[in-house]
Amino acid sequence: MRARKVLVATLGALVAAATLTSAGAAAITTDSHDPLAGRFDRPRHGFASPTTTLREGRPSDVGLTDQPIRDAEQFLSDWTKPDATGHPHFSGAVGLLAHDGVVVDRYAVGGALRYADANGTELPPGQQVPMRDDTIFDMASISKLFTSIAALQLVEQGEVDVNAPVARYLPEFAVNGKGAVTVEQLLTHTSGFDADPVPSLWQGYPDIPSRRKAVLDSPLKNAPGTTYLYSDLNMLNLGFLVEKLTGEPLDKVVHDRITAPLGMVDTGYNPPASKLNRIAATEYESSPPRGLVRGQVHDENAWSLGGVAGHAGVFSTASDMAVLSQAILNGGAYRGHRILRPDTVEQMLTNYNQKFPDDSHGLGFELDQPWYMGALSSPVTAGHTGFTGTTLVIDPESRSFALLLTNRVHPTRNWGSINTARQVWATSLAKAMAVKPVEGRDAWYAGLGNSSTATLSTQPLTPRAGGPLQVSFSAFVDTEGPTDPLQLESTTDGVYWQPVALRASGPGAPAGDVTSLSGHGHRAWWRVTAEVPATGVTTLRWRYSTDPNYTGRGVSLDGVKVTERGRTVLDGERNPSALTASGWILTGR
Incomplete structure (x- = not known):
C-alpha cells in the first residue's frame, strides 16, 4: 500500500x-x-x-x-x-x-x-x-460525487479496499490489461482510461447489456498510475462495482444510503x-x-x-x-x-x-x-x-460553500464557456469575508482582475546617515501563483525600477530571499522585511500584477515603514498620504 x-x-x-x-x-x-x-x-x-x-x-x-x-x-x-x-x-x-x-x-x-x-x-x-x-x-458530472460516496461507504463497511484491484470485485473488468487498476485509481482518474467510451455507447451498441459490457471491456490508454486523465469510464465502472457488491441498482443505493438519510427530497x-x-x-x-x-x-x-x-x-x-x-x-x-x-x-x-x-x-x-x-x-x-x-465549491477553511447551477447547454452546448461566471460567483x-488589518483601522488592498497592475509608491526618500534603508511591512497574499506576483521595487531616477530582495515569515511564506511574493491557500499575514542600499534619493513602490487567467482574493499591505539606522524615514501607518496609490484602496476589511 x-x-x-x-x-x-x-x-x-x-x-x-x-x-x-x-x-x-x-x-x-x-x-x-x-x-x-x-x-x-x-x-x-x-x-x-x-x-x-x-x-x-x-x-x-x-x-x-x-x-x-x-x-x-x-x-x-x-x-x-x-x-x-x-x-x-x-x-x-x-x-x-x-x-x-x-x-x-x-x-x-x-x-x-x-x-x-x-x-x-x-x-x-x-x-x-x-x-x-x-x-x-x-x-x-457532479453525479460522480454520489457514486464516490456510495463506494466509500462500502470501504467503511470493509467490503472494498481502495488499494485493491477493481478486478477483485468485478472479475470481468480485468480484460484488456486492466488487472492492476485499483479502486483508488478510478476515484482519482489515474487508472489510464481514455477520456470517453469509443465509440460512444448510444451510437455503437444496440442495448443496455451490450453497453455495460462495452464499458467493462474498455482498454487503457496509459499505464495505471502514470497519468491523470479525467474519464467518465472511471465512474461508470465504479458504479458497476457498487451495484455488484450491494446487489442493488445504483439509483436505489444513492437514494437509500445518501439522499434519503440527508432529506434530499428533490x-x-x-x-x-x-x-x-x-x-x-x-x-x-x-x-x-x-x-x-x-x-x-x-x-x-x-x-x-x-x-x-x-x-x-x-x-x-x-x-x-x-x-x-x-x-x-x-x-x-x-x-x-x-x-x-x-x-x-x-x-x-x-x-x-x-x-x-x-x-x-x-x-x-x-x-x-x-x-x-x-x-x-x-x-x-x-x-x-x-x-x-453546474458547479459546487466547498471551502473547509472558511466553513463555506458556493453553488452555481446553470443550464448553459440550453439550447446548445456551442454558446461558449461559463468558467468566468463560476469564478466570479x-x-x-x-x-x-474580511481580511482584518494587522495594525490600526485599515490596510491597503488591491483586488485586481486579469491582466491588471496596481502600484503603491512612496514619496522620494532621502537618506541622511549613509546607511541602507530598512523596509518592513505586513502582507496578505492570495493570488493565482507566481504569474500574479507582488514585488517591491526601487528607483533613483524614476525611470528604471529594480527589484528588491524580500524576506517573509509566516504560515506558507517562501523561504530565504525572494524578489516576489505569491501563492494562495495559506490565508495568513506575513511579516516582510527588505534592505535597500542608500545610493541617493530613492523611491519605492509595491507592484502587484496579474496575468490573463484567474486571480485570487488579492493582496493587502499594512504597517509599511521605512527606517535608516533607527531613524523613521516613512511611516505609512501614521501617514498614509505619504503613499500614492494606483489600484489600491484603504479598507478596514
Whole structure:
C-alpha cells in the first residue's frame, strides 16, 4: 500500500475528532457566532460540528459584507442577456452561498425553459419558465460525487479496499490489461482510461447489456498510475462495482444510503413527470434525435444506460446540494444522519495526485482548481463541475460553500464557456469575508482582475546617515501563483525600477530571499522585511500584477515603514498620504 498523502494542516486534527459521543456528536464543535466567522485570514481547523444545520440569514449575520455578492448577482444577470454574439452565455442560473451554517444568498435569474430550438429561437413569453430557487437541474458530472460516496461507504463497511484491484470485485473488468487498476485509481482518474467510451455507447451498441459490457471491456490508454486523465469510464465502472457488491441498482443505493438519510427530497435519477415543471431544460439535440431535452439526463451515454450511470444522471436543486455540502463540512453528517465517517471525508479531501500538480484530487472530489473555485481555492478546497453548467465549491477553511447551477447547454452546448461566471460567483464569497488589518483601522488592498497592475509608491526618500534603508511591512497574499506576483521595487531616477530582495515569515511564506511574493491557500499575514542600499534619493513602490487567467482574493499591505539606522524615514501607518496609490484602496476589511 503506498503511503497516503497527508492533508494540509488545516484538516490535520480530523481523525482525532472523529470519535463520536453516545449522542452521535463529534468531539469538535463550532458555533456560527464564533469569532472566526466572516474571516478569510483566519482559517478553521477540523470539521464543523455534525449538529450544524443550515439556516437562512443575511451576510452581516456572519460578519460578511454584501457588496461583492450583489456585484456577482449583477454579473450573473448580465450573462443571461444577449451580448455581441446575439445570445446570452446561459439561459438562467440559480446561485446559493453559505458561510458558517448560514445561507447568506439565494439568487435565481433567467429562464429554466427559454428556447424552442437549437438556433436559440425564444419561446413566447407565456411558454417560458423562469428560474426559481427550487428549480431542478441535471447535475451532470457532479453525479460522480454520489457514486464516490456510495463506494466509500462500502470501504467503511470493509467490503472494498481502495488499494485493491477493481478486478477483485468485478472479475470481468480485468480484460484488456486492466488487472492492476485499483479502486483508488478510478476515484482519482489515474487508472489510464481514455477520456470517453469509443465509440460512444448510444451510437455503437444496440442495448443496455451490450453497453455495460462495452464499458467493462474498455482498454487503457496509459499505464495505471502514470497519468491523470479525467474519464467518465472511471465512474461508470465504479458504479458497476457498487451495484455488484450491494446487489442493488445504483439509483436505489444513492437514494437509500445518501439522499434519503440527508432529506434530499428533490435529488435522484430519472425525476418523475410530476416535477417536470420545475426542471431546467438542457439541449435541443438532433444527434441523437431527442429534440429538446428536459427531465431526461442530458449526457448521451447515461441516457443510453437508462438514465442511471456512475458518471452522470443525478438531478438536484440548490437547496438539496447545500445539504450535501454542509454534510461534508460537518465531517459526513447532517441532522443526526451520518453518511460517512469524518476520516472517510478526510480521504475525499486529501490530495492523492501530488504526482500531477495541476490535477489535485481526493477520493471523489477535485481539489484546488482556481479555474472554477476562484478565490475560494486552496489546497483543501473541494468541488466538482458538470457539463450542463453546474458547479459546487466547498471551502473547509472558511466553513463555506458556493453553488452555481446553470443550464448553459440550453439550447446548445456551442454558446461558449461559463468558467468566468463560476469564478466570479465563488470569489464573491471570498471577497465578502474580511481580511482584518494587522495594525490600526485599515490596510491597503488591491483586488485586481486579469491582466491588471496596481502600484503603491512612496514619496522620494532621502537618506541622511549613509546607511541602507530598512523596509518592513505586513502582507496578505492570495493570488493565482507566481504569474500574479507582488514585488517591491526601487528607483533613483524614476525611470528604471529594480527589484528588491524580500524576506517573509509566516504560515506558507517562501523561504530565504525572494524578489516576489505569491501563492494562495495559506490565508495568513506575513511579516516582510527588505534592505535597500542608500545610493541617493530613492523611491519605492509595491507592484502587484496579474496575468490573463484567474486571480485570487488579492493582496493587502499594512504597517509599511521605512527606517535608516533607527531613524523613521516613512511611516505609512501614521501617514498614509505619504503613499500614492494606483489600484489600491484603504479598507478596514
